[in-house]
Amino acid sequence: MDMVVILDFGSQYAQLIARRVREHNTYCELFAWNADPRRVLALRPKAFILSGGPDSVYAAGAATLPDYVLAAGVPVLGICYGMQLLARTLGGDVRPGQ
């Protein structure tokens, strides 16, 4: 069965994202962003969703985008912090808002 992995970067809405995916009759599981990659990849996700999170991507020790997400070659949806991680990792620029 096709499934989606949601990586949680500390969002208070991570479970809500999972419920939205399930509402579309699609199975998904939530993992912490720093979960063991082998556990995540064993499920052969057909897409990744990256949650929001409270950090700034530039904060010391901030959560980072695991390499396997882009290496997997499957579609990715980044939300809030997830967007900023994608932008920064792929060569864009992220700055504090006004």
Added chain:
Amino acid sequence: MSHGDQVRSLPPGFVCSASGEGCAFAAMENVAERIFALQFHPEVEHTPNGPQIPGKFLALAGVRAEWEPEAIADGLVAQIRTQVGSQRAIAALSGGVDSAVAVALAQPALGDQLDCFYVDTGLMRANATAEVVAAFQDLGSHFSAVDASAEFLADLQAVVDPEEKRRRIGARFIRVFEREARRLEAGAKFLVQGTIYPDVVESSGSGREQAAKIKTHHNVGGLPPDLDLQLVEPLRFLFKDEVRKVGSAIGLPDSLVWRQPFPGHGLAIRCLGSVTPERLATLRAADAIMRAELAGGRLERIAASQAFAVLLPVKSVGVMGDSRTHDEVVALRCVTNSDFMTADWTRVPYELLATISSRIVNEVPGINRVVYDITSKPPATIEWE
């Protein structure tokens, strides 16, 4: 759009797909690479059309929508069979949706290898016990309803403090559970539990608090460690609404599947003041009238997330015929959850409230006044105790 950081320049290959006031790049995408990103939160209710966005993404990603209640149920039955093999298992029914669905899945998987029991605390709502018994009596000798109501009520005698009520009920539940589990344990290697996904889902700290925490399981009443049973948790990847859908798909009656959340401590904490068999009977009767009228008005399932009666620890003066009465007061509580944290009091139509009120004072002896709770959560809680 409240986040502090923003994307100021797009990565190569990306185009801007949305912008807003004070946010040049509210969304970006690289369609060739199938990478999409949003600065805002599509998952929250107050984002206009937000909840449709994850569906759009799934369609663009070509993810097949195969997660249907029937398929889920079939998969779970097969999984239970594989896990338990030819061993024996026991299960405890709490009267709630989760344990009922877990047992209903284990039943076709395990047949005679499964023994289950239900503890009647004497603190259930009207018909709650009868509905559980009716749904599971097909298990024959493999199902037992344990009437422990005398033990629970004896523990609660003259106790009015809500915390003390909770403590005594919790302690008694563990004792009864342990006794039944030991009685049935003979040869059992597994315990079937209705743990659901929010109970076990990994929660991630922010980057600065790296430790990924895993919540502990909630055991039915607290499992004695020396029982040495392995857990079978068929619902551990399901959300509550999915548990209900699976329950319906495998033929559990609506009365069980759509059962409202009910506190583990039962009617004891809706019977303010002392908990006696007489006061419980009064509360149960008023509560049943309220629910029947709301269900008739099609409100119980659609508008109200929870609706129940509370028996107050005060008496008020009334008049019936030519004589003065000095009887107890029932409060009606009816709330609608908009999300996980808050609840609003339900705007039940006045006419319906009038019907409920007049039926309760006319049909339930010892009640001469009915009031409606018009407080939201917060600042009030849903329950009174």
